[in-house]
Amino acid sequence: MEERRPILQMRHIHKQFPGVKALSDVQFRLFPGEVHALMGENGAGKSTLIKVLTGVYSIDRGEVELEQKRIVIQGPQDAQAAGISTVYQEVNLCPNLSVAENIFIGREPMRFGRIQWKKLNAAAAKLLEERMHLKIDVTQPLHVYPIAIQQLVAIARALNISAKVLILDEPTSSLDRGEVRQLFDVMNKLKSEGLAILFVTHFLNQVYEISDRITILRGGEFVGEYAASALPRIELVSKMIGKELKLLEELPKQPAAAEKKESGILMEAKSLGKRGAIEPFDLSIRQGEIVGLAGLLGSGRTEAARLLFGADAPDQGSLVIGRGGSAQTPRRAIDNGIAFCSEDRKGEGIIDDLTIRENIVLALQASQGWFRSISRKRQTEIAGQFIEALNINPPNPDQLIKNLSGGNQQKVLLARWLLTDPKLLILDEPTRGIDIGAKAEIQKLVMSLSQKGVSVLFISSELEEVLRVSDRIVVLRDRRKVKELQGDEMSEQSVMKAIAGGGEG
Amino acid sequence: MKHHLFWPVTLLALLLLFNLLYDPSFFSIKIRDGRLYGSLIDILNFGAPLMLVAIGMTLVIATKGIDLSVGSIVAITGAMACMTISKGTDQNSLGLVAMAVIMALGLSLLLGLWNGFLVAGIGIQPIIATLILMVAGRGIAQLITNGQIITLNSGNYKYIGAGDLFRLPFSIFIVAVVFGAAVLLTRRTAIGMFIESVGNKPVASRLAGIRAKSVMIAAYLFCGLCAGIAGLILSSNVSSADGNNAGLWYELDAILAVVIGGTSLNGGRFYLAGTVIGALIIQTLTTTIYVINVSPEITLVVKAFVVLVVCLIQSESFRQAIVSRWKTRRYPAEKETTRHA
Amino acid sequence: MLKRQHMPIFVTIALFAFMFIAGSFRYTGFFSAQVLLNLFIDNAFLLIVAIGMTFVIISGGIDLSVGSVIALTTMISSTLLQDGWSPVFVIPLVLLLGLLFGGAMGAIIHYFKIQPFIVTLAGMFLARGLCYVISTNTITINHAFYTAVAQTKVTLPGGNFVSISVLIALLVFAAAFYMAHYTRFGRNTYALGGNEQSSVLMGLPVARTKIGVYMFSGFCSALAGVVFTFYMLSGYGLHAIGMELDAIAAVVIGGTLLTGGFGYLAGTLFGVLIQGVIQTIISFEGTLSSWWTRIVIGLLLFFFILLQKLFSSRGPLQRNIALDGKKD
Incomplete structure (x- = not known):
């Protein structure tokens, strides 16, 4: 195994954006016939690395080698020509064209300047059936099929361009269990055929189920490369979340919230949920309480917050604010004293x-x-x-x-x-992508607000931050509420365990 | 960073300067029959309907919309007013004229509401939604006038577009009032900020609690009203209503005036004063071409180039193509995705 | 075999059939092959423009300059003929000019990322203005070739006839149909309208396709202008005013999505015929005035846009849009 040479190797990759170091001295290697998971939280540099590979971004320094040859990728077409194909979560095909066309467009079989539709459809059907075990009517427009099928079609297109490296960027985010199964079957088959697959996902279960090797990035830096079997879940989580800098540790810890337990309930959600976004959950928030919402990216944190603010409409459950107030639209929610700082600042x-x-x-x-x-x-x-x-x-x-x-x-x-x-302030990743000083100021502000009786729902990828400010922590995993911790139960260890899941509930 | 009025004002000044050099009498203003006469007065007078339509259009464009139906609304309101008056026994009666004006303006509000409903209520793209009324509008205008050009003999109605007050054309005062009202409404109340917010970032505005739909409907209502008033002035000026030709090309001139005035077609920040100057530039251009004795239809060619130049200047790609050619060519997608990081 | 995406075109065809049948019952002399053929004769130029417009709209754009380009073509043709040029040179020349005019607009739209609406608006001003630069008067054509073409009746079996313009229009239709469904350019046009970003990522020649679409529209407008000169036998700056609206209406009534990516040329054909039928019914009615045409077309436009809205908001096409950015 170890004697094989990597098909793709990236060394000392540096990329700087105005004001942000997106990648610094990152390395990555990919072997033929393996599924390699690229892990990291927001701002870790995953997307930047992938965009470098697909030719969307240039690199400031470093080198990329494909099959031991140094290459410079200058655009999506370049990447494809070199044999690097990418399938994104939001399928980048044309929904209005037929399945067969989506696979072959730009390379249609022609004869006397005329597209050979019969040949094209037959080839598409054959390709899907043989390599994807997919039997569908390829003359139907792509949009009539669910996202899962669309992704398989996208993979088929990539394979047809004779891909050596397949990048799957969060392909499972909008799939249900059965669909994920189907995708994994295809991935396993392709792996056994010798294809190198780079897999990005937020779901830990899936990482362990499918991948052979894991590379972790954090804050634009390379943390390490591990064999999946040799890296326990909890260690993976702690490497992704990591430690913060000293400055923040000097902040006072939130005082024990004994008196807050006595205060009245400000907001109560009962089995509130939205299909495909977050499974039904219960949550009540007391006056002046700071509730932390922990979980990895994509665990349903933002989705939960949006339901509470009325930014999205739930398809089940109820939400009561104060005495009978509701939050059907943002306007209503604001009138009832809720405020929501979105994670998507821009x-x-x-x-x-x-x-x-x-x-x-x-x-x-x-x-x-x-x-x-x-x-x-x-x-x-x-x-x-x-x-x-x-x-x-x-x-x-x-x-x-x-x-x-x-x-x-x-x-x-x-x-x-x-x-x-506001009576309740929902902060979704309020400290992401901002400098350390501003971070500390915002945390201090949150605590002082709580002392004035304002409730806060605090969402953050940074565990220490959540632990420091919260009175109570709600943990989400795979779009489900899995645990609620308070008082002495709240420790780095216990929260990480809940986030990682697996071994215990 | 120059003041946002710098370029429009400069352009207008250059145009006027050209006229002055070409014909020194351009600026002369005479008093005849107790009224001021001169090229400058003409520009203000003839430019009045365009200024009105453009003021309304500014607010619609600021919400990231567009209203192609203003020309049709101009024709419809003119037809409505003239029809109402021509049916009366005493065309000059003040009551009848007032009723005609009210009915015409009411109708224009209704048409504005229709556009607003299609855009904000049903969610049709503005270009397409307002295209419907643009197509049907001239038919409706002719329906009202029964296909004829209605001519009136009503001194009171004629006053709206051809009368004078304090030795100046009355229409100038109408423009001043509407402009003042628009400025007051948008800058003294919160509507202006809401319009800019909705036009700039609809999603973020909704999350900040702004009722985006009401804001958009209000903009189309106001635009309809402005076009309605312009329709009254135009038809009153010639004392007749012509469903086919009244307000022809107005939508395009109005959009042009807005763009020259510095408001971006992508919505957001809007400049009412800039728009008024933009409209004056267009009117001056028309007058200038008359003065220098070129066939007046050539204005269209000049306008075409003005549209292109202004849009090119506003186009980010164009500016970047000039500034750093090689970089955009090598990684064209990078620019759009840098927001990530 | 009835697929959901074919629904709009069936609605269009059914509407045409209904109008034609209703007209036949109501007016004597309406139900005849010649009345049907006259629809083609009177709207040959509209059909040609609408075909070009269909490509532009499928690609996700719009072309407001078509009416003006027709007028400009009539002006250039009539002036050159008057100066003694031969039609052998005049016709290819105006077609080439149309092609270049459209190509220039397409290039500006693509490279400077300015909205098609505003660029073609400028094109509309420019072409219309250039007409007046040539002349503000009507220039009549009495060149033998043009009058011959105008007067030739191509008799069909059964004694009915069509004009040469109709044959040209049908030829364009057939060519465009082939282009849309059997060439890469056609398929790329659909892909571009379906999702421009995907088209880029799939490595399709987006620039070439986009510019090509406007070139084709410019060409169609010029050809429609040539046909229009056969029809009117004159060049005039006020010819074909508002033709862009008729063309857009025909395309939309024909079931093409204004947001791009979806549409059929056959739909456009029926969209043009529906407009023709409305005019014919109104002329047969006698008491109804011509302005009803505009009102009815406006209503139809409204109806079909509403239909599109319902159609697309239920379809998964919307799903991909929703993923790009949450809709407000």
Whole structure:
């Protein structure tokens, strides 16, 4: 086994984006006939590494070797020509074309300038049946089939371009169990045929089920490469989540929340769920309580939060806020005292074209309606207060928010919600991608809010952070609530165990 | 970073300067029959309907929308008002004129609501949703006038588009009032901020608690109303309604005025003053071409180039193509995906 | 065999059949092969433009310049003929100009990522303006070749006849049909409209396809302009005003999705015929005025857009869109 030479080898890969080191000195190797899982949390550099392989990004330094030959990949076509094919979670095919066409488009069998449809359809059917064990009507448009089949079609296309390396980027995120089974069967078959497969997923069970080898990245750095059989689950999780820097450890631990147990219940969700997003869960939050939501990326954290805020509509269960309030739409939720800071700061948080001042007053103004306008003078005043309190830089209320750093944008969004005087603040990854100083400030702020009686639902990939601020921790795994921990049960060990699952419930 | 009015104002100034050099009498204003006359007054007067339509269009474009039906609304409201008046026994009666105006404006609001409903309510793309009324609108206008060009003999109605107040054309005052109202509505209330927010980031706006649909409907309503007022001015100015030709090309001129004024077709920040200057630029261009004695239809060619140049300047790809050619060629996808990281 | 994606086109064909039958019952002399053929004769140019437009819309774009390009073609043709040029040179020249005009717009749309709507709008201004640069008056054509083509009746078995323009239109239709279904260019056009990003990742020639689509539309407009000169025997800057709307309406009524990626040329053919039938019914009715055409077309447009909306929001096409970005 060890004598084989890798088909793909990446060495000392460096990639820098403005303000962020996305990859620094990362290495990766892939052998023929293996499934290799690439693991890491948000910002670990997985996607960047894959985009380097598929030619979307250039690299600043380092080298990529395919079959012992150095290559430079300059675009998706380049990658495909070299034999590296990628299948993404959001299938990158054309839903309006037939299955057969999707496999062969660009390489249709032609005769006298005419596409040979019969030949094309027959070849597609044969390819799917022989290599995927898939018998479907290949003349139907792709969109009539479920995502799982679409992915198999995408793989078939990749194989047909004679791929040597197949990258599967979170292919299982939107599949159900049976569909995952089907995909794994195909993967095993391809593996036995000698194909090298790079597999990215957030589901630990699947990693252990299918992969031979695991490479872990964290914060853009290479943590290690392990044989899957030699790496216990809990160790994998701890290597992914890792330790934080000293500065944060000096923060005071959240005081024991004895008196909070006495306070009234602010929000209660009963078997709230949405198919394909999160399985039904119960959750109640008391006044002034900080509830941590732990779990790996893709475990259903964000989905749960979106249901609580009314950003998505649940298809079952009930949600009560205070005395009979509801959260059917964000508007309603806000009226009932809920605030939600999305993890997607750029897409769902900031309004690029508006200033710091406008971004801060936006939510309050929205709840006051069109005509009870907050005067310009008052807006500047409010913005000034928050700029000072949260230490927002630059301290100029009329600066456009798009020109701010990530941490400062986050603070502006926090200010937006604090201004609405919420009873429950849902923070989804509030400290991601921001510098360590801003991180500490945000954690401090959360704790001081709780002391003032505001409840907080705190979602983070960083375990230590969750442990430090939370009174109670809810653990999610594979889109399901698996554990609730409080008091002395809350330790790094116990939470990791719950996240890793497997051995115990 | 230059002020957002810098380029529009410069362009307008250059146009006026050209006219001054070409014909020094361009700026001269005379008093005749108790009213001011001159090229500048003409530009303001003839440009009034376009300015109105463009003001409404600005708000719609700011919500990431577009309204292709304004030309049709201009024709419909003109037809409605003229029809109402022509049915009356005393065409000059103030009550009748008032009723005609109210009915026409009510109809324009209704049409704006229809557009808003299609876009915000049903969720049809704005270009397509407003295309329906653009196609059907001229038919409706002719239906109202029964296919004829209705001519009126109503001094009171004529005053709207051809009368004068304080020695200036009355239409200028209408524009001033509508412009003032638009500025007040958008800047003194929160509507302006909501429009910019919805146009810039619809999803984030919804999560911030803004009722995006109401905001969009309001924009189309206002745009309909502006087009309605423009329709009144146009038909009153010539004392007749022509369902076929009234307001022809207005949607395009209005969009052009908005774009010249600095508002991006991608929605977000909008500039009402810029739009008004944009409309004045278009009107001045038309007048200039008249003055220098070239066939007036050539305006279209000039407009085509103005549209292209303005859009190219606004196009990120174009700017980047100029700044760093080689890089975008090598990794074209990188630019779009850097937001990840 | 009835697939769900064929539904819109069946609705279109059924609507046409219904209108034609209803007309036949109501008006004497309506039900005849010649009335049917007249639909083709009177709308040959519209059919040609609409075919080009169908490709553009399937690719996910729009072309507002078509009406103006027709007018420009009539102007250039009539001027050159007046100057004594031979049709042998004039016709290829205007077709080439149409091709280049469309190609230029396509290149701007693709390389500078400006919305097709605004670029073709500029194209519309430009072409219309150039007409007036040539002349603001009507230029009549009395070249023997043109009048001959205009007056030739191609008699069909059974005594009915069509014009040469109809033959040209049907030829274009057949060629376009072949192109859409049996060439890579055609399939790439569908792929582009289905998902542009995927097309890039699948290694399809996106630039070539996009520019090609607008070139084809420009070519069709120019050819429609040539046919229009046969029909009108004059060049005039005000010819074919609003033709772009008729073409778009025909395409939409024909069941092509305005969001791109889906549509049939046969649908477009019936979309054109439906517009023709409406006009014919209105002229047979006598008391109804011509403006009803526009209103009815507007209503049909509304109806079909609504149908598309229902059709696509239930279909999984929407699912992929929803994955790209959560819909508001």
